[in-house]
Amino acid sequence: MRIVQIIDSLEIGGAERMAVNYANELSQKIEFSGLVATRGEGKLLNQVNENVSYLFLDKKSSFDLKAVFRLKHYIKKNKVEIIHAHSSSFFIAVLVKFIYPQIKIVWHDHFGPRIGQSKKENRALIFLSIFFTSIFVVNKQLKEWSEKYMNCKKVVFIPNFIQENQSVEQETVLKGTQGKRIVFLANLKNPKNHLIVLEAFFELKLFDLDWSLHLIGKDYFDLYSQNLKEFIKFNDLYDHVHLYGVRNDVKFILKQASVGILASTFEGFPVTLIEYGDAELGVISTNVGFCSEIIKNKETGLLFNPLNKQELLAQLKIITESETLRTNLSVNLKKSVVSNYQAAQVVEKIILEYSKIEK
Template sequence: MRVLQLIDSLEAGGAERVAVNYANGLLSSVDGSYLCATRAEGLLKSNVNKRVGYLFLKKTKTLDFKAIWTLHRFVKKEKITLIHAHSTSYFLATLITILNSKVKLVWHDHYGKSEFLQQRPQRVLKYCSNYFNHIFSVNLKLEQWAKTCLNTKSVSYLHNYAVLTATNLKTDLKGVDGKRVVCLANLRPQKDHFNLLQAFQILVAKYPDWTLHLVGKDFKDEYSKHISKFILTANLEQHIFVYGSCNDTSAILKASTIGVLSSQSEGLPLALLEYGLAGLAVVATNVGDCSQVIQSDKTGLLVNPKDELSLFKAIERYIQSEALRDEHSKHLQRLVTHSFSERNTIQKLTNTYLGLN
């Protein structure tokens, strides 16, 4: 079995990290493991194992015939038997399987707005789903949606797993050791950074020595500009720091104390798993499958989305009790290590591959 992971870019996003993790993790389980970035490379390229067969297509438009032909030839040359397409790369993958009828196609749905599925465009996806041999969904809502709305008979939920690669701290991390709150999330509206900013505005008035660190791709769009404006207007420049994408994420997490996600919608965020592996105490909004990882008052604290006061109070509980932080972080680390391990997930992945018709 020779498997190609197909992803649009290698920027530091959740779906991208999953594609890289799978390409690396499958090396000992399949005859050949490959990774193709269709549109852009990025920070995660350095995490790709040298034994993974790699292709960068430089695709520039939806129907890029040069890119289609290049991938078609690559699939034939490397004798790839299965394409595992992540997120929006399903369209290109469908075209390739039409050209290579013996190649099986698995689609991995990482849709980050699972709380708003009624707004999801589905016409092209529904057509392409006729060619999918299987769909993996990153949470239970997406699994049910695929079974109801798409034309693929074989659908299953497959939870994410995280890998923290040990790195030295290269980022000029502000703040005081032991008093850093980190949010690992690309600057996208569904991540609702404003909920967290408003909570931290309340928090700083009581705990001025604590700082907030936003790590994730900055798209330099209106959402990003509003975040910068909020920080300036609220005079929080010495308390809230925006870093963009970083290639020393594991070191940043190790240098932090509390991990936070304040999203309005999620699948099963890799950030929560990475917080757990790094030994952080975690506060998250109760959306998507976050509750499978953060079991309130056991492995972390869950709050309602769009409720900055509840978010503030949860972070404050951790600030006030180092013992609570230690207890929850140890339970979370144990849960992530045992229940969201690479070994278990890769085994489920290969079993599904082998069972495809």
């Protein structure tokens, strides 16, 4: 079995992390596992295993024919049988298929907001889906969307997973008091909904109880980011809310926190939640996408409607007031992550799906 994962960049993000995870895990299980970044590299490059065949295309435009032919040459040279294209990288995969028809394409949809989009907004994707052999999706709503609109009838739900036995870098030391740190792992952009968390943190006056809030994720230095920083400045939260930007040592960071929060208005399958669970954090999560499947309210975490600040206020108050509750939730979530979202189970399923395509 000879498979290549294709992704636009190796910047830190959910789809990007999963492309790397798949390439790494498959490299131990199949004959050839490759990874191609089309437009940009990034911090995730450091997490690519040495036995993964890696190529950076440095694609300059959507119709960069030089990049298309380089990819075709790589695929032919390495006798690749299946392209596993993540998110928007489906386009270059289809262009390669035009000139190398025997290649099979699996498209992997990680984009939670798609369920709110129309057929018109996805015209190119839907038209080109006739060239897909299979579609993998990260939640049931995306499965229903693809089954309704796409020109590929083989649609399979594949949960995300976390890699096992990763080396843990230890670089970022969080500020604040041990046992009273809330971490929010998400790039600073829509639909991650950071402002509602800042407002809830401020309105509950959690800083008076020595709690601190730590935002980990890429800062795009745009209006979204500016609004967050203005809120922090206006409410004099500099000593209590900390922004760290993109970090490689996420496991080490999470081990320093007690509570993990996710507030997105749309999600696919957030790897963040299983990372929180693996780190044994008490979790407060939005109820969108696959989140309510990972987090069972009052069993493995606390859920809230991301458009309802009163729900977030109530759940944040509950989880910060009770160390016993945090411990119970974190233990239950850890068990669930170990049982359902470890690499071994998911990779076994994906290899089975690949084998069906080869036949």
